[in-house]
Structures are given as structure tokens and as C-alpha cells.
Amino acid sequence: MNRKLGILALLGIGVLSLSQCRKDAPSNQTSSVGTPYNLQVPTGFPSPNIPADNPMTVEGIRLGRHLFYEKALSGDNTMSCASCHLQERAFTDATGTSVGIRGKFGRRKAMPIFNLAFHENFFWDGRSLTLEEQALIPIQDTIELDADLQTVVDRLSADPLYPPMFKAAFGSEEVTPERIGKAIAQFERTIISANSKFDRVIRMQSGEQFTALEQRGYELFTSDYDPNGGSGGDCFHCHGERETRYLFGAFGRDLQFVNNGLKAVYTDEGRAEVTGNQTDVGKFKVPSVRNVEFSFPYMHDGSIPNLDSLIGFYNFGGHLHPNIDPNMKAAGIGRNWSDGQKQALAAFLRTLTDYEFLQDTAFSNPFEN
Numbered sequence: 001m002n003r004k005l006g007i008l009a010l011l012g013i014g015v016l017s018l019s020q021c022r023k024d025a026p027s028n029q030t031s032s033v034g035t036p037y038n039l040q041v042p043t044g045f046p047s048p049n050i051p052a053d054n055p056m057t058v059e060g061i062r063l064g065r066h067l068f069y070e071k072a073l074s075g076d077n078t079m080s081c082a083s084c085h086l087q088e089r090a091f092t093d094a095t096g097t098s099v100g101i102r103g104k105f106g107r108r109k110a111m112p113i114f115n116l117a118f119h120e121n122f123f124w125d126g127r128s129l130t131l132e133e134q135a136l137i138p139i140q141d142t143i144e145l146d147a148d149l150q151t152v153v154d155r156l157s158a159d160p161l162y163p164p165m166f167k168a169a170f171g172s173e174e175v176t177p178e179r180i181g182k183a184i185a186q187f188e189r190t191i192i193s194a195n196s197k198f199d200r201v202i203r204m205q206s207g208e209q210f211t212a213l214e215q216r217g218y219e220l221f222t223s224d225y226d227p228n229g230g231s232g233g234d235c236f237h238c239h240g241e242r243e244t245r246y247l248f249g250a251f252g253r254d255l256q257f258v259n260n261g262l263k264a265v266y267t268d269e270g271r272a273e274v275t276g277n278q279t280d281v282g283k284f285k286v287p288s289v290r291n292v293e294f295s296f297p298y299m300h301d302g303s304i305p306n307l308d309s310l311i312g313f314y315n316f317g318g319h320l321h322p323n324i325d326p327n328m329k330a331a332g333i334g335r336n337w338s339d340g341q342k343q344a345l346a347a348f349l350r351t352l353t354d355y356e357f358l359q360d361t362a363f364s365n366p367f368e369n
């Protein structure tokens, strides 16, 4: 063989192995593998945030759902994401501050998981900007799942279930932390709650209507004053836009960080831990009020046990903290609601329960059905 041919042959082998490499896609290459999944966006919702490098596929979602319920993601194989995010509780936790691995107490309450495809930041303080990145944090958190990523990768690689699922989702059997994050994020984006009584009434599709009590509560929620006399709830100033953008207008401050006067002194400083600004002390991501009937106890520290005490808190108006939002009625002003007003607000909040979502088997534990 002359020299030129030899080089060509070598080049040929090079090209061959390159193309084999490509077939066995490197972990960061995810495009054009799997069956594209078309996320159904409910009427009135904004467009979902789906990163270009993590398109949703049927196979990716299936893998993500398994990983969400997979106990191998915890240091001692006892817990999964679903241990703190329970579907029947709108994927939040039944305990105030979530109990992690080996019974260790966290300092914050688990957040509900639904409609996250429409969020731009994650955690009570918004420190994480993508679901892909977020998913790897609890796995390693020493008081959550407390696992070493390499250990998790080794365990999943050795489990006969997973390498074929990674291949179907990402093109090769390789298990990587990045792929774990991507698959879980894909699954989380499918978790949508938009079929409560409230939604059906607002869409005017089903002929369903609010009762007189619910209607009065709805008016309290969405106004500064009660048309029947007295103070409104002002709830819509903070809990509005992302819930039902076309209904509450541009006032909602969902997904922003607000101090609602939960505390006079905050040991957990919330958003200030991310920004370092004193003006952000006590500001937390405004949580969704959808499914509140089941997402108790409430607030970042789970300190409000039930719907009655939640309404009691907003009636009181919050503690006078320097950063408290003007839409609270702090400093002892309060809202001075009658029992009738409180009952009306509670009745309205219960219309936000989406039973279909709470029981949807597409989100349930795949190892049990």
C-alpha cells in the first residue's frame, strides 16, 4: 500500500469511527431522537418554556416519570422526589418543612409541582433558572436525597430497566447527570393543572356556574374592596396573571418575589439570599393558589396549617416588616372580614381544586400501575 492510500485508509477509519460516535450520540446531543410530544397548552396560558436542547418526547417523559419515582436517586435508596412531592397533595408535601433522608428536617416546605412549564425561576427564592438544572439539586442536597451523582449514574446503569430507556430517549444507553435532569424536566413540564371548577366556569364551556357564595369569594379575591361593603382581598395583585392571564389582567405578580408580611423577623431571608439586597429580605416566590384545598400547610415554612388560618392571616394583614408589600393591610389595619366574607373566600378557593390533575394516572407512580 502506498503512503497516500494508507493515509486515505486511516482517514476512512477515522470517518467511520466518527460516524459511529455520532450514532452513539454524545450525552449533550438530544435532537431528533424519540417521538415528539406536543404539549397541550390550556386556553389563556402563556407559551411554555421548553429549552431548544431538550425537546419533549414520549420516551423522555416516560423516563423522567420513572426517575421522579425512583428511590435509587437517594443516598440510601429509601426516597424519591415523590417522597416530598405527593400527587394527591398537588405534588407538595404533607409536612410543614419537608423531612429528607434519614429523617433530617429541611428548613422549607416542598413546593407544589404543576404548570412549571410556564415558570421562569424555581425554588422559594428563585435561585434556579431551569427545571433541568433544578432537578439535580435535590438529588445532591444533604438533607434531601443526599446522593452522589456518580453513584446514581452507576446504579441506573446497572439496572436493566434504565439503559434501554435512556437509549429510547436520548439515542444511546449512556446514563449521565445531564440526561437525568433533562428527562425529569420533560416529565415535569407535562404536569399541568387547568381543569378546576374555576377554569370551567371562566371558560364558559360546561355551563357550570359559581354558587352565590363562590361568586362573592371570587369578587373578594379579585378586588380592592367588597362590593357588598368592606375590604376586598387584594389577592389578585399578587396571585393572578400566570394563573389565568386573560382573566386577571396585567396586575398579577406571580413568579415574582414579594414580602407578604408572614413574619416580623425572617430567619430565612428568601430572595435576599440570592441577591444580597436588604430590600429583598422576606421576599418569596408568589406560589400558585390553584389546588390550595390540598396543598396545605402553606407558605415557605409551612407555618399556616389550613385554609381557615390562611384566611385569618390575610384578614389580619401581615406583620409590619420594612419590605412588606403595600397590597397587604399591615400595621393592625387588617381587613375586618365578617364570617360570611371568610366563608365566601374559602368557597371560592375550593373551586380551584382540579380533581382530574390530582388523580391523573399519567403523573402517578409508574412502578405501581
Ligand code: HEC
Pocket (backbone or CB within 6 Å): 068, 073, 079, 080, 081, 082, 083, 084, 085, 098, 099, 100, 101, 106, 108, 109, 110, 111, 112, 113, 116, 119, 121, 122, 123, 124, 125, 131, 134, 135, 136, 138, 139, 143, 144, 145, 184
Ligand atoms: C426532602 C424533600 C424533597 C425531595 C426528596 C425533593 N424535593 Fe423538591 N422541593 C423540596 C423543597 C423543600 C423545595 C423548596 C426548596 C427551596 O425553596 O429552597 C422544593 C422545590 C422543588 C421545585 C421548585 C418548584 C417551584 O415552583 O419553584 C421543584 C421543581 C422540585 N422541588 C422538584 C423536585 C425533584 C425533581 C426532586 C427529585 C429529584 C425533588 N424535588 C426532591 C423538597 C423536596
Ligand code: HEC
Pocket (backbone or CB within 6 Å): 112, 221, 233, 234, 235, 236, 237, 238, 239, 257, 258, 259, 260, 262, 283, 284, 285, 286, 287, 288, 289, 292, 295, 297, 298, 299, 300, 301, 310, 314, 325, 326, 327, 328
Ligand atoms: C402582596 C402580595 C400578596 C397578596 C396581596 C396576597 N398574597 Fe398570598 N402569598 C404571597 C406570597 C409572597 C406568598 C408566599 C409567602 C411565604 O411563603 O413566605 C403567598 C402565599 C399564599 C398561599 C400559600 C400557597 C402555598 O403553596 O404555600 C396562599 C394559599 C395564598 N397566598 C392565598 C392568598 C389569598 C387568598 C390572598 C387574598 C386574601 C392573598 N394570598 C394575597 C403574596 C401575596
